[in-house]
Amino acid sequence: MEKLSPKAIIDSFSEKLGDGLVGSSIYEREIAVKKNKFRSLWIEVQSSAFRAAVLHVCQLQEYPHLAIISCSDLGSEVELIYHFTIYYGQRFEELSLGLKVKLPKTDLSIPTVTDLIPGAIFTEREIQEMMGVEVVGIPDGRRLFIDEDVPEGIYPWRKDETGPDKLLRVLPGRKPKRHDEKG
């Protein structure tokens, strides 16, 4: 398979997804003495175009490496970033590709990618239990890290009222932290 430059990859995404592509950026940083570049690529897509975007990543690299899915609670929506790496196996060739998708808290669901990348099962189970994002079509929807004793509807990564605050034990002599307080 031909290896594309970061710029060409973004172009290929916009060609494939059209309006589904929300934004993109290339990050570069010079490192150490020889000033070689560390590059990463960030691509944001609409949730409706997410599946097509993952299929396109699979076109760029036969077995894309999905490192992890990270989640951020942004208030009214949740941002998921699928951290892929493509073109691995050769010196300086590899690219980190962060595929971002924002979901409104009223409709937290995303299709599974385990049919394309079987190894995504752990991280998908993790975002279900930690962020409360429903992964549609997940082959194994059990909890991964959280114990069964923890009640439903508590999501540790959330920063709203569904967060784990009510489960926290406040040590003697300490005041419980309030949501609106900073620091």
Next chain:
Amino acid sequence: MAVGETEKTTYTIPVGPVHPALKEPIQLMLEVDGERVVNTDILVGQVHRSIEWLGMNRNNPVQTLYLAERICGICNICHPFCLAIGVEQAANIPVPERAEYIRVIAAEMERIHSHILWAGVAAHEIGFDTVFYLTWRVREEIMDLIEYIFGNRVTKGVLQYGGVRRDITAEQLPRIRKSLDYYKSIYEHLRRILLEDKTVKMRTRNVGVLSTEDALKLLTVGPTGRASGVPKDVRQDQPYSAYADLDVEAITPDMVTGTVVGDVYDRIIVRLLEIKQSVEIIEECLEKMPAGPIMSETKMPRLLRLLTDAAGEGIGRVEAPRGEDIHYVRLEAGSETLGTWKVRAPTYVNLLAVPAILQDMQIADVPIAFASIDPCQSCTNRVVVTDRATGRKSILDYQELHRLSVEKTRDLQR
């Protein structure tokens, strides 16, 4: 099988929560048919410590850096290293060149001690305790060196955002060279014991095979992936820090044997060669290390202020001894904690390969096959075995499994 029944049934044996190989909390549910493992289910999360939550809600980023060091007792450079890279990208903090080299030296020393530690554990799993004693004695040399340079054997506290906290001085160089020469002198001895010994070969060749395709599909990283023929190494693919100046090549077992089998023996080869590679990297770093400052921001209040005001995101990717470690960091302006912090340690993905590795293995091979991925439970977290014949569940504890494994070695030696 019950008398008169023709249909085959399996039996589930729970192994753990205390680990079959390492004394750590993970549970494997092994579905066995007689002696053969049919399926494995992994139950993690026995000791979830909410480290990410603490980093996002309780600590300031500098405190989180030292918390990251305590994620794992063995990879205590690669986690803060990874976090530092992520935060430096997000807040745009420069790193002096000399500091990049010191970070790499620290990371490679960690790799040497981790791989030797693993060789000892693997030898113990097959009942070869002489090698276990030998390797762990040999490991003391690098631990002493780490203590000499960084002031501590385990948690070194050497990293800081924008550099490192301790310099390597000219007076320290002869002591470092002495240790490196020691490892070069005993390398051949270690190689003979681990690769040429008949018993080791019998217990590891064609045991716990992971095919290249499975390794790619199951996202296997590090020595486990490389032993299956996936030449994936962050130090080579997307060099960070001083690795961008060095010529690091991913090690695959075909360099020694000409073929890739993807078994436990191949994993020994990869780790052994990486010890040698690490020694060479440290030597090269000592030679090329430029002079200059080691930290870009020495005043703590200013650094904290800068981190509070910064907004942005970054990913740190580091080749830890067990494979690729990745931290995603998101900083929000005005927030005194990290906005988002996601840690993905290598064992997290390597555990996915365990069902494939244990498939069709004998129960006595489970400890060595499982130990061969060098699982680190502080990175992630439990094996259960069910018999189809009786439908009974039983817990094999560590001692029992270890006894089975040692007996197999003795049987082979007869």
